[in-house]
Amino acid sequence: MIRRLSALAIGLIFGSGIVLGGMINPAKVLNFFDFAGHWDPSLAFVMGGALTVTAIGYFFILKRPAPVFDVRFHLPTRREVDLPLVAGSAVFGIGWGITGFCPGGSIPALGLGEGEAFVFVGAMILGILLARFIRAALTRAPAP
Template sequence: MLRVVSAALIGLVFGIGIVVSGMANPAKVLNFFDVFGTWDPSLMLVMASALVVTFVGYRFVLKRQAPAFDRTFHLPTKRNLDVPLIAGSALFGIGWGIAGFCPGGAIPALGSGELSPLIFVAAMIGGILGANGLRAAFARRRVLA
């Protein structure tokens, strides 16, 4: 139960941070990418702040034997760059540049009552399901070959 409560509180703090920083507003994000127009460099400050918090936080937290509400840390073990990672990163960046939303900004923006974050989240869920379906189809194809 404490795991669920702590995850909800962490999500709430993250969502509040996204809203306060303006990252739930796609116009603010798109203005960051408009270098020759209405450029808004504040996204760099948000990203730099997130990097500093993450850098310090990981060093502090990973000194512990285990997380507070789990037996082990669940850290990525994959170290190589492969096609799915590069393609996924490119699609993420392209989608962010076109829509002005990333998952972290779109989910808190659902509370705005506007249609655009709802469309984005629905498309994101469709993309996740489609990617999982493709991955499963390719895995089955490899087994049959």
């Protein structure tokens, strides 16, 4: 029960930061990418602030032997850059640049009741399912 309450509190803090930073507003995000037109650099400060807080948090938290509500830290172990990583990053960036929504900002944006957010989240879920299907199919396919 305490783990779920902790996850809820963390999600609310994250969502509040996304809302306060303006990342649920597709126009603000798209203006950040519009270097030749109405460029809005404020999102760089939001991202820089988030990176700073995260770096400081990781510095202190990773000195602990384990998280408070788990037996070990669940950190990525792979270091190589492969096709799925590059393709996923490209799809993420293209989707963010076209729609103005990133996955982290799209979930709190659902609370606004805007149709665009629901379409984006639905497409994102379908994309995740499609990627899992393709990965499973490639894993099962015999090598030529």
